[in-house]
Amino acid sequence: MSKERYELSDIDDILAEYYRDYAPAAEEPEPAAEEDVLTEEALPAAPEESVFEVPAVDPEPPFVPDPKVFEDAPSPQSAAPAPAPAAKPARARKEKAARPPKQKKARAEKAPAPARVYAKRRIPGFVRFLLSVVFAALAVAALAATTYFVHPASGALSSAAADTKLRLSDKLDVYVNNAVSDALGELTYIRKLYTLQESATVAPAPNPGGFGTTDDPADIQAVIDMAAPLLEGQKVTFDPTADFVPGEPIRWYLDDTILVIAWKEYIEQRCCTFAEVRIAHGSQLRRKLAEDSYSSSVQLYASDMANASNAVVAMNGDFYAFRDLGVTVYQRKLYRNNPAQVDSCFFTASGDMLFTRAGELMGEGEAQRYIDENDVVFAVAFGPVLVDNGELQYCSGYPIGEINTEYSRSCIAMTDELHYLLMTINHTPDARPRATINELARIIYSKNVWKAYTLDGGQTAEIIMMGGPINHVDFGFERAVSDIIYFATAIPEEVRS
Numbered sequence: 001m002s003k004e005r006y007e008l009s010d011i012d013d014i015l016a017e018y019y020r021d022y023a024p025a026a027e028e029p030e031p032a033a034e035e036d037v038l039t040e041e042a043l044p045a046a047p048e049e050s051v052f053e054v055p056a057v058d059p060e061p062p063f064v065p066d067p068k069v070f071e072d073a074p075s076p077q078s079a080a081p082a083p084a085p086a087a088k089p090a091r092a093r094k095e096k097a098a099r100p101p102k103q104k105k106a107r108a109e110k111a112p113a114p115a116r117v118y119a120k121r122r123i124p125g126f127v128r129f130l131l132s133v134v135f136a137a138l139a140v141a142a143l144a145a146t147t148y149f150v151h152p153a154s155g156a157l158s159s160a161a162a163d164t165k166l167r168l169s170d171k172l173d174v175y176v177n178n179a180v181s182d183a184l185g186e187l188t189y190i191r192k193l194y195t196l197q198e199s200a201t202v203a204p205a206p207n208p209g210g211f212g213t214t215d216d217p218a219d220i221q222a223v224i225d226m227a228a229p230l231l232e233g234q235k236v237t238f239d240p241t242a243d244f245v246p247g248e249p250i251r252w253y254l255d256d257t258i259l260v261i262a263w264k265e266y267i268e269q270r271c272c273t274f275a276e277v278r279i280a281h282g283s284q285l286r287r288k289l290a291e292d293s294y295s296s297s298v299q300l301y302a303s304d305m306a307n308a309s310n311a312v313v314a315m316n317g318d319f320y321a322f323r324d325l326g327v328t329v330y331q332r333k334l335y336r337n338n339p340a341q342v343d344s345c346f347f348t349a350s351g352d353m354l355f356t357r358a359g360e361l362m363g364e365g366e367a368q369r370y371i372d373e374n375d376v377v378f379a380v381a382f383g384p385v386l387v388d389n390g391e392l393q394y395c396s397g398y399p400i401g402e403i404n405t406e407y408s409r410s411c412i413a414m415t416d417e418l419h420y421l422l423m424t425i426n427h428t429p430d431a432r433p434r435a436t437i438n439e440l441a442r443i444i445y446s447k448n449v450w451k452a453y454t455l456d457g458g459q460t461a462e463i464i465m466m467g468g469p470i471n472h473v474d475f476g477f478e479r480a481v482s483d484i485i486y487f488a489t490a491i492p493e494e495v496r497s
Contacts, residue, residue: 280418
């Protein structure tokens with residue numbers, strides 16, 4: 001600071017000059033790290049009346065005004081306005097150069113802070129429940145919005161568009177279910193949903209530990225009890241008091257997505273092989289073609305196709321390559337449209353079985369519209385229909401299948417939603433009688449089925465489980481065929497418990 005004398009009225013100029021000369025150059029202060037906190041000893045003592053922080057340097061002796069000057073000075077009331085002070089001379093460079101170097105503030109050493117310990121906070125159950133309800137509501141709203149915007153307009157619709165709509169809405173359904181299952185996992189049990197891609201030609205391999213056999217029908221009750229979450233209150237067809245074929249084991253498979261119980265029993269002196277199936281999702285009901293291609297010239301054994309697709313249980317299809325009748329659909333694509341003579345059975349994405357009778361869907365584009373409007377994934381053409389909406393159907397004449405002659409027969413039926421019953425009646429080594437179509441219908445109807453449809457028979461009629469046919473095949477060996485219908489587990493191998 002200049003040692004010239006100043007009047008007290010110039011205190012602002014004095015302080016400004018002092019700050020200009022000694023304060024450090026203005027710069028952006030670096031943010032101090034959390035541990036670089038200055039201790040009280042390291043901070044320079046600041047004058048109580050000063051409003052400026054000054055650097056820690058050796059200051060010049062403070063200026064003490066001469067009392068005489070103030071005695072001779074006129075009072076503020078009588079003093080005339082003082083002229084503007086003259087510009088202060090710039091300091092010589094040598095004086096500035098002689099100034100001692102500025103000292104950096106000393107940082108106090110601080111012991112490292114102990115590592116933070118994060119305690120796991122548990123969200124109360126009722127809060128998690130409320131959050132899950134809110135999340136589920138939002139997800140359902142998203143599903144509704146998606147269905148509204150994705151659902152195509154009425155009228156003609158390509159199979160690709162229908163497939164896209166199904167995949168989006170189905171994935172949202174599964175996502176919402178599994179999210180709620182995770183959110184409420186500790187409050188209540190909600191079974192997770194798994195689905196299979198429609199275009200996949202190989203399903204997940206079933207869990208080897210899920211298979212079992214027994215000679216005691218009473219043992220199956222324990223399997224049924226374990227399958228209660230999957231059955232969701234539905235009754236099983238399996239009856240432990242049935243007239244089981246001696247020496248034939250009862251087979252079963254169970255995981256969270258599929259239950260299968262297979263057995264043989266005598267009904268009206270005939271050897272009937274059954275496989276009862278309950279699945280968690282419609283995508284687990286599938287069809288496989290030889291070489292996974294329509295119109296392939298290759299034919300394969302049903303057991304080979306079942307094993308190649310990882311089927312839990314399978315049966316023969318309609319042997320579509322052997323005749324050119326009915327409506328044939330595979331992976332939503334219409335391949336054959338000749339509905340004039342035989343009944344057709346359509347399998348939807350939700351796992352339902354729908355029937356059209358001979359002579360229906362004859363108009364141009366009718367078959368494609370039916371497929372699109374009903375979410376049909378595949379269709380088979382053999383027939384006839386045996387049971388429809390719980391009512392037994394009588395057939396007096398049919399162009400294929402030699403319906404009035406006793407032959408080995410096969411059929412697929414539904415007992416409830418996603419609940420099926422497969423059946424064959426076969427020739428046996430002890431010359432048991434086989435069945436006509438109406439006898440087949442009467443026997444499957446006795447099992448309280450809702451719907452039933454005939455598939456190809458004779459040497460082709462078979463049910464495959466645990467690697468091979470479980471029924472006696474005509475002539476003792478399989479016949480190569482073009483297709484099968486099968487059921488698969490939906491649990492990916494990587495998440496299998």
